[in-house]
Amino acid sequence: MATTPTPKWQLPTDEPMSADWVDTVQRLAGLPNPPKRGAELLWRRGIRTAEGLTLFINPDAYGPTSPEAFGTEMTQALGRILQAIENDETVTIWGDFDADGITSTAVLWDGLRQFFGPDRLNYFIPNRLTDSHGLSIHGLDALADKGTTLVITCDNGSTNLTEIDHARSLGIEVIVTDHHTLPAERPPVVAIVNPRYFAADHPLAHLSGVAVAYKLIEALYAATKGSPINVALRPLAELTDLVAIGLIADLVQLSGDCRYLAQMGIRQLQTHLRTQAPIRPGVAELLKLCRRTGDRPTDISFGIGPRINAVSRIHGDAQFCVELLTSQDPDHCRELAQQTEWANTRRKALQKDVHTQVIQRLGELDMATVQVIVLADAQWPTGVLGIVAGQVAQEYGKPTILLTIDGEVARGSARSVNRIDLYQLVTEQSHLLTSFGGHPFAAGMTLPVDNVAVFAAALNRQLRQIGSPSGPTIQVDLEISVCELGKGLFQQLNLLEPYGMGNPVPRLLIRNAWFDNTWHQKIKDPVSNRKLRFIKTHFLLKDDTCTAGFPGLWWGHYKDDLPVGRCDVVVELDFNAYSRQKKPQYGGYEVRIVDVRTVQAEAEVTAPTQQVIDLRSQETESEPADGLVVTQCPTTWQELRPWFHQATQQHTPLVLAYKPPAEVQAPMEVWKQLVGVAKYVARTGKTVTIAELMEKLSIGYAALKVGLAALESFGFRDEAGTAQAVVLTYEAGLAADREQQQAGLRLFLASLEEEQFQRQYFSNVPVSVAQQVMQAD
Incomplete structure (x- = not known):
């Protein structure tokens, strides 16, 4: 093996702390002894002021962001829900089968059913073993037959363009609440409430599906406050335990409102075992089964979360999990909780079997040449592939995709590692896939079996070109x-x-x-x-x-x-x-x-031998007296590595002094600017340098080269043929067909989106991560 x-x-x-930091931490945290180790760790993780520490450790001091931050999308969602309430329409919540999707559904169910009459609110959870994440044609057909006129998705729906069109043809309107990657163009829905529209540093940017659902209910409560429709509503605090379960189980970044909601949710979660009549008897039963009290995030990540996820992994159908989380019948909840326990035990056994087989298969490969692990087997159960892929990714330090084969179709899950954006990586090979969805660190996909080998080779070549750290690091x-x-x-x-x-x-x-x-x-x-x-x-x-x-x-x-x-x-x-x-x-x-x-x-x-100084957020323009200074924000590790190695050779600090990227333009707007410049240059016969183009369009060299290649398919020709300047001519007769033009344009837009993502990433990447990646090279 x-x-x-x-x-x-x-x-x-070794980052020296300020002289009074230990005393500050002790005073604000109320600890009996000087917390030298805790203060040291907080300092290393960027918590270095009394105000920052207070907001970090005390949720009562944090000011949560209003749902109004979602703007017109939230307003439109509320307007349509209020219309459905007034007209007594039949509404269906369309959830998902993982812990984030189940808790999202439970939050919307608990929050909305107070406004609807009997039998006017339903929920639907896809089957993990037979359905994909998100909306489906057959599911929408069934809802239409039952009279549904409005579907509210949670933790899914952003990229289900075909299914949304089908819903419209059935007379069903759709409100999307989700946190997964957005499509290039807004789908034709009533509203799409998705934090991916926010900048990476926005306090709502990292909300998971359940937190977005909670924000919708919070907004609905506010919109109906003082009106006859607002009758004896369940306190919002009673929903936060579900929010914490979904947030922590989904492994999102717990910063901003995510951290606040997780803290408040854990506070609510621990109340269930402190009373004979818990508000959520099902959650209380889950805590008992996993021998937890609910006061720790690990009670979710190692206790409740895996049990909820196990149901769909083993049985496929996880509908009853919503009932488990929302029912008020203790006996029924006890029975349902026991079913989750049995499913979790089965999941562990299957997971171990598949993991053993994967490790055996990897022993047959030259792992030094593998950048992305892609394996397929007809005997592997679909339900545990994601969790095993996560294990293998961590153990080998490489993104991992595991697929099961059913006839001529391969279907499975992918997990990333080392901050590699898996979603972007796979999207560029989407022409080989039948379907695909997810986010930067986890995804699911289907593809023809005949494409698996080509898909694996393409991903490995792509990641090798990007240049990323591989191998496990602790x-x-x-x-x-x-x-x-x-x-x-x-x-x-x-x-x-x-x-x-x-x-x-x-x-x-x-x-x-x-x-x-x-x-x-x-x-x-x-x-x-x-x-x-x-x-x-x-x-x-x-x-x-x-x-x-x-x-x-x-x-x-x-x-x-x-x-x-x-x-x-x-x-x-x-x-x-x-x-x-x-x-x-x-x-x-x-x-x-x-x-x-x-x-x-x-x-x-x-051991880190190269000091890296972070001046990215410094307001002044002055540079340090010593150090090798990086003033341009990189877009790949390959751009940063030479600076790091040069600083190491010169025994001088490396100073990150580039500013955060300005507000980015939509890729299509950049394309329009590029075409405008191309027309001007071709008409006047002027020569423009590559540097001038990059500055004019605020894009990097790699994206610009892809853009110039795309221009060629529209009839523009670069007569200079150098890496420094561009001389363009235009002949309409030399333009390629529309399909080739659109292919070139899509490639440029994808390249620009990747560059913008990377600039945002490198503007915020922690110094510790940069040191780790550089020294792993």
């Missing part, structure tokens, strides 16, 4: 000793919760440690009571500062996998209330192994 590659350990940079946040583990350190690290993209769970490096009291345990299937093959190893971690040891777990490993003797280990510190009941002497605190290696091993541990 193949072994997964050994990850690199990226050690933290970012170490703090280097500590065993004696520091426990309640005090946990309280400090807990200041950063809830964790998410851009704010990951802290990884702790402990050197020269060893393991004692090791034993492993096979997990039982609660249905058959037989022991399955997924396992975990228990241990005590010791070092010279604490020979009594500290408890921990290593999931998916036998005790013999632990090294004998001294080792270096990267762990995460966690709290487990169930463990506290079994081992009260440790207070419920334990570590979980991320990676481990013997001290004698040739471990690749990379």
Whole structure:
């Protein structure tokens, strides 16, 4: 069997804190002892002021953004919903089968059913095993037969252009609430409420589907306040637990309103086990089954979220999950929760089987030549492909696409890693696909089996040209000793919760440690009571500062996998209330192994040697006295690497001093400008330099070259033939046919969109990420 590659350990940079920062953190967080480690970690993650810390740790101090920020789209959505209420229309919520889609549906169901009469509000969840994400023709036909006149999507719908047209032909209007990638042109819907319209730094930019649904209900409450229609509405706070479940399970970036909603939702979530009559008995049952209390984001990411996702992965149909989250019948909820538990157990077994087969297949490949992992097998169950793809992507540090084969069609899921925009990567090969949807880090797709090999080759070639870091990397946040583990350190690290993209769970490096009291345990299937093959190893971690040891777990490993003797280990510190009941002497605190290696091993541990100074947000135009200064925002890592290596060779800091990109123009507007310039140059016979064109159009060299190639299909010819200047002539008779013209135009628009995305990315990329990528080269 193949072994997964050994990850690199990226050690933290040494960034001196301000002298009073530890005292500031202690005062604002109300901790009994100076939180040196917590303050150090906050500082490294960009939380460096008292005001910033207050907003970060205290949701009550944060001012949430009004739903009015969505502008006319939200106004149009509200107007149509109010019309449906007044006319007593039949409305259907069209959800999705993952945790974000299920909770989105539950939020809209709980929020809207107070306004509609009996049998006038319905919901529909596609079947994961037979349907794709989003709207479907057959589903819309069924809704039309039942009298639906308005469909409100949640967590889907933005790119379902064909299905939206079909709905209109059936007399069904559509309101889209979603957070996935937008189409090039606005679809013909009543409204499309999607945060992708916002700039990346907008506080609503990273909302998941459930958070967008919540914003719609929040807006509806505000719009009906004081009117007869607003009758004894359920408090908005009672919806936030569902919002937190969807946000955290969907792995979105928890910043801005996302972080605020997750914090408020966890506050609501933990109320369910503190009363004999919880507001959501189904959520209470889920917490009991996963032995969680609801006060931690991990109670969602490792408890509730996987159980909700497991239902569609195993059964396909996840309709009852909405009922589980919204029903007020405790006995019925108990029965439904047990069904999710059984599904989750089955999911684990299937996941392990497929993962084992994937690793075996990878052992047959030369992984040094693979940029994107693409594998297909007729025996793989569709439901677990996404979760296994995520595992493999993390283990190998490469984007991973896993497909199951059904006749002449391949269908499956993709997961990204190392901040590679998977959606953009796959979109450029969309001509090989039958259908495709998702976002930069996760996607689903179908394609003809005959296209799989070509698709894989194209993706690998494309990513090789872009130039991106490959191979697994573990970012170490703090280097500590065993004696520091426990309640005090946990309280400090807990200041950063809830964790998410851009704010990951802290990884702790402990050197020269060893393991004692090791034993492993096979997990039982609660249905058959037989022991399955997924396992975990228990241990005590010791070092010279604490020979009594500290408890921990290593999931998916036998005790013999632990090294004998001294080792270096990267762990995460966690709290487990169930463990506290079994081992009260440790207070419920334990570590979980991320990676481990013997001290004698040739471990690749990379320590940052190149200092990077971030002046991107500095208002002044002055430059530092020392350092190699980058003033132009790059669009690829290839552009930044030479600067990094030059600074390393010169033993000088690399200074990122470029300004954030100005407000970008729509790609089609840039094309119109390019055509206008081309007509002027061709008419006057003037010579224009490449640099002048780039400045005039505010685009980069690569996008400009694609644009000039597209102009050629419209009859323009560059007579200069140099890389510095352009001399254009125009002959209508030399123009290509319309299909070729449109193909060239689409390529330019896609190239420009990618460039704009990359400029936005590089204007905000954390310094720590830049160091990691550069040193991985």
